[in-house]
Amino acid sequence: MRLIHTSDWHLGRSFHRVGLLDAQAAFVDHLVEVVRAERVDAVLVSGDVYDRALPAPETVALLSEAVTRLIDAGAQVVLSSGNHDSAIRLGFAAELLERAGLHIRTGLSSIGRPVMVGDVAVHPLPYLEPSVAADRLGAGERTHAAVLGAAMERVRADLAGRGGRSVVMAHAFVTGGATSESERDISVGGVSAVHPSTFDGVDYVALGHLHGRQQVDDGQRYSGSPVPLSFSEVNHTKGSWLVELDPAGVEVSAVEAPVHKPLAVLRGTLEELLADPRHAGAEKAWCQVTLTDSVRPLGAMDRLRERFPDTLVLQFDPQGVRELPTPYAAAVRQRDDLDLCCDFLAHVRGGNPPTEAERTLLGSAVEGSRRDRARHDDEGQTDARDARSGAA
Structure with missing residues (x-):
């Protein structure tokens, strides 16, 4: 069984105000040729399919074209949502599209239900916002490690009665991975790092979120973004992983993507x-x-x-x-959302920094904004399912 592991397409992204859609379209052309030449059975995209929750029409058109061509080339396509995606928008019509070979997993209810590619069970885990997912998954803490650990319990429960080869797709920061400047921080609201042992018991872990292609542990790899998203990636070799699973084991080889612009x-x-x-x-x-x-x-x-x-x-x-003095743009480049809010408050007050109480209040507001977006997406999926159940 042959799989292509890719992630972090960030369709619609700009590179210092230069649109990347042509470069991303060239990657799709390359990916279709790889599927044909290597007789790939499934293409796995581990989150951050889009760069923003409300993608532009031409961006949606490119994804539609990409999945159609990949399926026509003979592969199933498995997409899971990342922290940049709107789970409910990416997951639109997922049940219907699954009949055509496009498997989109964005909600908590799908965790533990695999996509079967031959006899290989592929478990796509969408990005899990701890403040939203922890209670529903029965996690002991509101951290990325805890919610992914709870999700993996569902995965292992499925695998225990199934046997055969297994793959997990996850969008997270796994300890040991090398970061770059273009990733959005996911640490606000809980501990972000996830230990590789969280995924013990599966044959291959197809990771997304970090933009450099790399191996972090045995059988656990990031594919990285297929095109550069920041100048910190100047030394990256972009591409994907070709994963072959058979009774003898797992063989992984690098597939380099074309360089649209160095x-x-x-x-x-x-x-x-x-x-x-x-x-x-x-x-x-x-x-x-x-x-x-x-x-x-x-x-x-x-x-x-x-x-x-x-x-x-x-x-x-x-x-x-x-x-x-450091220019303002350079000074804020590495600042997180809470620090920027505090800097702004100090600026409008003539240099007086916020008190600890004010910083705590601003932190709650920043976290609340993230939490509300994640809850809105998940509740939208739940409402849609309830409506379908009532209609039935």
Whole structure:
């Protein structure tokens, strides 16, 4: 049985205001060819199919085209929701689509019910927001580890009476994984890290959320995003995993994706960068440039784009002079939502930071916003199921 493990498509994402839809469409073309050439039985997409809860029409059209072509090429397609997806929107018409070979799992009620690919039981676990999922799954704590542990109890209960090979799809931060700048933090509201032992007892764990392709433990891998989503991924090799399961064991091999547009991170003085022949490869790349001139050159971006036309980010780090204050955009880049709210409150009050009580109140508001969105999606699915049951 052959599976392709991929994740974090983030359809509709922009790269420093440059749309990625063409690059994502090229990846779909590649994936269809791999399915045909390798006779793949199923394509697994472990969350963050879309980049936002309300995807644009052209983004939805690309996903529709992708799943249709993959199924026509001979593979079933299994999608699970990630923290960027709206569970109820992604899960629309899931029961009907399953008849055509498209299996979409976004709700708690589907946990423990596998997608059978031949004799391999594939258990897709949607992203589980602890504050919403903990009570319904009977988890002891409101943490990612606890809710995934409770979900895995349902998975193991199914596997105990089934036998055969098994695969779990999960969207989470598993201990040992290397992060990049483009992932959205999922730690607010509970401990985010999940130990690899949480998934003990299955043959392969197809992970999503981290954007670098990597192995974190025996049989547990992240496929990473198929296209770069930040300049921190300049050294990533993008692609997916080809997973072959047979009675003898599990064999995993890397499948590299086509490079739609390379990335380049350049650093030096303006004159050095414009003259150095070693940077010839960057002339056709998306570039992030840091200038080290002691005095900021006039017209720096225009001059850079004469040689590097796709320069998207220009930063300054003057050398040989006193350190300048960090630009606001750079200062907030690594700040979480709560810190940004506190910074804003301090700014409008003339520099007076929030008290501990005010910080606690802001933290509750930030967490409440996340929780309400997750609960809305899950309740929407529950209402839809109840309506169908009543109609029957």
